[in-house]
Amino acid sequence: MQQLDAPITRREQLAPDLVRLTLLAPAIAAGARPGQFLTIKSGPGHDPLLRRPFSIHRVVADGSLQVLFKVLGPGTRSLARLKVGESVNLVGPLGNYFQRFPAMCLVGGGLGIAPLLFLAQEIRDQAPETRIELLLGARNRQELAPLAADFADLGLTPRLATDDGSWGHHGLVTDLIPQALGAERDWRIGCCGPYPMMRAVAALCQERGWGCQVSLETMMACGIKACLGCAVAPSPRRETGGRYLHVCQDGPVFNSEDLAWTP
Amino acid sequence: MQQLDAPITRREQLAPDLVRLTLLAPAIAAGARPGQFLTIKSGPGHDPLLRRPFSIHRVVADGSLQVLFKVLGPGTRSLARLKVGESVNLVGPLGNYFQRFPAMCLVGGGLGIAPLLFLAQEIRDQAPETRIELLLGARNRQELAPLAADFADLGLTPRLATDDGSWGHHGLVTDLIPQALGAERDWRIGCCGPYPMMRAVAALCQERGWGCQVSLETMMACGIKACLGCAVAPSPRRETGGRYLHVCQDGPVFNSEDLAWTP
């Protein structure tokens, strides 16, 4: 875990509100694992005040890493304005990471697809014998296309779903799971996306007996378990003595059964 | 007086910390007079919160106007990062302006030179018969050169002074006045620069019986006499019934004798 100023070596505008930055940060890249995140100070002033958390989207061999983000509010707007050669302050790598299993199904929705690229990359590099299924969903083709693009380089062919049917299955990415995985019990799911999607995936996995890892997002102030702001409730079945889990350190990746899913 | 978003049509880096922006704002440029100023919102967030006041440096025939500023703190830093094509929110023209006289000596120090270009321009265009003396000073040649450059286009040859003697007279610009103006009593001075310089010029003028206009700077919140934050004390000799003057409306240009000069 380090704090450093990382120069931006590449800036890609993947869609009108989708930006990918490549940051030269060998000291962070070296130890990073899929599922972990960074916090970035988006600009010089006090507004917005807090650092912004972003999943590590990909690690490049030269010691760079990438973040892929959607422009939503002041923080991402300010990051999106940065130019190659400018630097940003990074803290990372933070949090835990996805566990690997011999048969893994990666399920991503919207920007939740970002960290799955890193996970797929790691699997291909370090455990090429792994069976992989890749299911990706988003609102429409326009949103999904740039997010799905880079998996092909890893030799993966995703199954796709869009809410409006403009690409792949017309419906939720969750719908694709039964068909993709059948009745086999060895599958382990790694899932990242909007909360309702992860809840649905978690429910399905519980039903079918598939282990399921999900990557949560909460508001974060520190990212290093100092503020205790990122609490989430544990599953009532889990023995925590009433304590909350903290997404920045106990997560962001959780076994879905360890969480108390809220409606 | 108007509020509008003005696109930046040109950006010149005149020195490492000196930027000139050309802003297309015909509705403001049309009515602007030398000595008046604009307020600019330097960026989107709340930090820094307040608009920043800048003198109108020059008005260009196509309805553009220019501001010339030094990068000092968060506001000017943010303005300096803007690119051609981006817009800034302007309010102006604000405040009063320099009165013209048949024999005018313009005395500028540092960034105080900025509005004098507009004044010189107006005199040349509208009263070419005016006798002009131009005295410019700054810390060193590097600082003075870009500020003094454009007066030549108006056919004016400034007398120069630098604190370190690197260009022109080695010393204060004030030192140049007696030599430039002699004993003649018709001269009227228009002065803008650091407070101690203006105070010295004001004192000299009083001694010699030369009328003297100075352009003040204070902290400003509104620029339109709504906050009453920009108060300055009037000369005890001036009848104000104890009231303060307000730089944003009674100024920024004052007859030096109307002010209570502080040590």
Add this chain to the structure above:
Amino acid sequence: MDAVTSPNLSVRLGPLSLPNPVLTASGTFGYGREYEPFVDLAGLGAVVVKGISLLPRAGNPPPRIVETPCGMLNAIGLENVGVERFVSDKLPYLRERGCRVIVNILGDSVEEYCRLVERLNEAEGVSAVELNISCPNVKRGGVAFGANERLAHELTQATRRVSRLPLIVKLSPNVTDIGLMARAVEEGGADAVSLINTLIGMAISVKTRKPVLANVTGGLSGPAIKPVALRMVYQVAGQVRIPIIGIGGIGTWQDAVEFILAGASAIQVGTANFVNPGATAAILGGIRAYLQEQGIGDVNEIIGEARR
């Protein structure tokens, strides 16, 4: 769905009906006219003018303002033209434009407040009086009213007795229990409370090693104080029945809606006028659009909704 395409924005502050809930905060909008180039003054709920005293005041020596993170400190010291010149020189302009005018007043004693109210009773074109009992920059007594519930109650009662105008009392946030203050002025007969005035703050220069403001301390305003103001409105809304005017760091329609949801029947825009002289108009438009988008026919439906 006519109600939704053009939702009702009119609100009541006790006896006072306003066409919409967007007001200006005293001391940040001059005497109104200063903003004529930027906003349709008659289109605002009301214009609350700079605090007026019986006699003109010169205010504090400079420096009077300093910027702070997401805020500013002011120690204007209630520079104003005095009630006579206000009535003769400033009020006619606003009246002729059809503006609703709320006059913020400040005195050093109960008597002064009462005399101010009596003078304004007679003036044509005043919609209401707002008692500033909370200005932290005047040392002579004004501040004591705002920090003591008994004094605040007495002052409200005394001015209530002489006032034929709706009476709004503006509360100071620099107290342990603003609910107590609000209840005291409600019991004293206030038609509405407005809150908050500025928080007392200061700044020091590391160069001169002295306080930046000549007055040493000043009033903190702007986005920085919004969370405190919103909490106080929410808190007071649970404790009084009279309407509340929310003030403090409001610069966008979202801010304004937050205050309405917390329990404010109207809001005042202060420091934001300096940052964007068109802020009030933008906020009004934004509230209207929000109501339309949410399918809410009447702004009154959401007053205090976050409390329910």
Add this chain to the structure above:
Amino acid sequence: MDAVTSPNLSVRLGPLSLPNPVLTASGTFGYGREYEPFVDLAGLGAVVVKGISLLPRAGNPPPRIVETPCGMLNAIGLENVGVERFVSDKLPYLRERGCRVIVNILGDSVEEYCRLVERLNEAEGVSAVELNISCPNVKRGGVAFGANERLAHELTQATRRVSRLPLIVKLSPNVTDIGLMARAVEEGGADAVSLINTLIGMAISVKTRKPVLANVTGGLSGPAIKPVALRMVYQVAGQVRIPIIGIGGIGTWQDAVEFILAGASAIQVGTANFVNPGATAAILGGIRAYLQEQGIGDVNEIIGEARR
């Protein structure tokens, strides 16, 4: 000019000597260890750890934090491991690194505070105790101490009696007169006061139309509150003789120096640790450079200089 090339930074907080005035604020620095990757912990004046109670606490349900203009609101609700686990699991690490540790404590009654102090009396490696009488997020009584000078005085007196450690009392800004509170705890026997804790604030979502925090209100911290904190330090410095620790929105050396000039003998860095985990080290370096540049040989020379 040896003094100037390396100015003295050590300060005294009553019986407690610290190598420099840069401390961390409770609840923003975990149990210290969390910041090991970013700062030399032993190089800080002291580490003030997360508020500790007798028994572990789970804290409030989420959401617990929300960002505000130049600040944040938190309603952590004093989640902590309890004093036993603190002493067994957290303290040894800090002690072994040579850190000075100040333990921030919170109880629901005078007895609880006293039992906490007694437990810490025995623990090895505690430099001082800081009584948090001001946390706005615990409803059970903690807050009452901070809003009432009599209770604060009693609590200080009671803990003073049992404490063999230097006793710092941390004051709440949510009061009408913080000077009164400071005098009360001084008379009660506090060795120092620290101020300010957070201002009570809230945020509402215009989407859900409900408060953002599960706890409804939270504590406002960060640069937004700096002017208020600085004013309170300046004000208290005029009213007590015990040393003051300044807290509130400190993120740069300039901020720290402002508090020292206002009268603080030391400062605590809070929310800024989240924004820049290396903030404390940067502030310490900045203070040193400032003193050198200004030709000041000892930081103690400028404590309270803006008041003179």
